Amino acid sequence: MMADSASTEEVAVIGNTDITSAESENNIINTMVERGTALLRKMEINVAEAEKRTGKNTVNMQETYTVYLIETRPAESVPEGGTPATPDTLWRRYSEFELLRMYLLVTYPYIIVPPLPEKRAEFVWHKLSADNLDPDFVERRRVGLENFLLRVASHPVLSNDKIFFLFLTEEKGWREEVLDTGFQDKVDSRLKSLSAMFRVKNPDKRFTALKQYSDELNTVISQLLRVRARVADRLYGVYKVHGNYGRVFSEWSAIEKEMGDGLQSAGHHMDTYAASIDDILEEEEHYADQLKEYLFYTDAVRSVCRKHELIQYELEMAVQDLAHKKQQKEELATGTVRVFSLKGMTSKLFGQESQEQRESRLAALDQSIQEGEETVMEKNTECKEFVRTAWEDIERFKEQKDKDLREALISYAIMQISMCKKGIQVWSNAKECFNKM
Template identity: 70%
Template sequence: MADRVGLDEDEVSVGINPAPGPEVEAETETGPEAGSDISDVKSTIMEDKTCLTKKMEINVSEAEKRTGKNAMNMQEIYTVYLIETRPQDSQNDEDSSAPDSLWRRYSEFEFLRNYLVVTYPCIVVPPLPEKRAEFVWHKLSADNMDPDFVERRRIGLENFLLRVALHSTLSCDPIFYLFLTQENGWKEAANETGFQAKADSRLKALHATFRVKNPDKRFMELKHYGDELQSIISHLLRVRAEMGDGLQSAGHHMDVYAASIDDILEEEEHYADQLKEYLFFAEALRSVCRKHELQQYDLEMAALDLTSKKQQREELATGTVRTFSLKGMTSKLFGQETPEQREAKLNVLEEQIVDGEELVKAKNLECDDFIKDAWADIEHFKEQKNNDLKEALISYAVMQISMCKKGIQVWTNAKECFSKM
């Protein structure tokens, strides 16, 4: 375990570097004053038992990808995380200085946690975020260099530091304080505590599990509780990952269906334009009817005028007035017209009657021709309208049936995705 604690396990690509490159910072740099400082740090921290978060603001503010050579002179790519700390008292100061900062690799966080686990065996030490993504649905990358995964791990590392800093005992550990505040020397100080010699091997722990004769019932129940908690949460995460796949697959089917909606709407616009055409045809029909009404009105006026002329001719010929009129009153007041005057008027009326009869005849022929031509065209329009609308509505119905079938298929596929969750 001691050999593996200092190794960097978060690299994603490793290869022999044929040419000499810049040296990377060694993780085992020694601090000349590390041994002398540790006792002072410990005494200072132990004087104040309050949790570290009340005295210091702690953030893991960003992550950065770096390239360098490892102990075997092999090229590697790794991620470092920026830890920033600031005294809580300086937050209220308008002229507060910039926070102290240093970069740490994930393997250094692992080293710190291993130290805490060994040094404080009776404490439930907060866990680190996963080294590589597990229980992910396939859209999310399991690559530990993926930006989304690195960001989630940055948040997890910050949460780890805050949980340790909030713990009444762990927050007072001097190595933890050096980890936050000193770039170098903290690891040597941890090794000087001899914690690695105290680390129990997994084989020894497994052997003790099966060979202990008088186990404490409370710890047996606690172990069972831990196993059950792990099993339940693993199951929830596995279901969540499977649900993610199912939801994404169902969403893909719905996206395909949604994309086809645009094509359907464009096709529906075509049918709508056909309907609009016949909407405007209705106004054209009314226009034909208005023209016929005007012709009919002219015919009726011509016939009425002809009837009036014939009545005047009869009155002049017989000398009797059948209806009350201004002319009749004038004759009574001023006497009857002379024969010559009546004859002249009769001749004028005869000419007007002949013209009126010709006009009525012409108007009748004009109305008959209009009705004949208009009705023939209207019958043609009706036939065209029936064919066009029948074709359009049938095509529209077929389109809707096809769309419904596609929708049913989409929901069937989505249902299968949901049923597999």
């Protein structure tokens, strides 16, 4: 059973041999998803491998693309000497990951949804391929996609989403399931978001500060990645030039008798040193990918801020509309017009309305005002709830960000120290070779 039997919060599920396959599937989903705990505690998730395929796209043209094998299995303890359960597997394209993330963004606008790895390589040094079908790039993207799934599966809210669970477990029919949710109808237009951004009168200072911080973090990480790419270029050149030492020492050893062996050995050390840069920079790419993840996270943070601006804007528009209706009622009741209006000019030209007409309009305005007050209350509640839930996730994200970036930078520093020590060791070995000559 996938549920944790040791937890007192879990509900026992009694097997029923008469249930249909659909009911059985629903029971599995409920067991895995609806317990309020992160899915990752109950399921192991891996993106095991990538495979290049060729097929026809939507416009019937031949294309080459990459698919990724997702493996899932119940997170059960395996007895000593036993074998773990055979994983369930399915293949997904990168575009399906994109569809899943878009669904999560729209469905959970108050959550900082984990980003996907880059679709095409950015901030690359010149020896690194920018081809999205390059094996090294595909491998790094495989790691990034697995990290994305693990991020979602460990999130206290996103991990409980049924569409996400189906993404992991249902290869066929998943796309139809996600489209049937109608999430695409809820996507806010860019024009609407821009209008809200420029016209909100009372923005929440916390979200304004957060948006500014995400912009600045994006700039800082971008600069850091550019610097790292330039350093990698130069470091690659420095290391490879050491191969010339190896060649020269080897040629020199051929004309020496007593010194020949020492020079030959020193040349081998130089060759080893020159060749080591490939593995070093490959390892560096993984640290760069960790920084890129938070570069892309800044877009997710801004998305939450934009959604808050939109909700705040709708609230302000509702308040403004209600105030306008109340003013109309006051003017109609007192017969005074505060500002110039077409209605006021019409009254002067054609005379006042009859009592019945006025009462009818007052009744209609009363109804409209009541509806407006209800709308304001709904928007106010929506705004407060958004702020509450969004800020909970923002605090969670801040803690995660600080921990991840600190660990990444420390690991990067340790790697650089190790690289320098290896360089010292190579020259120490060369020195020993020279001493023996």
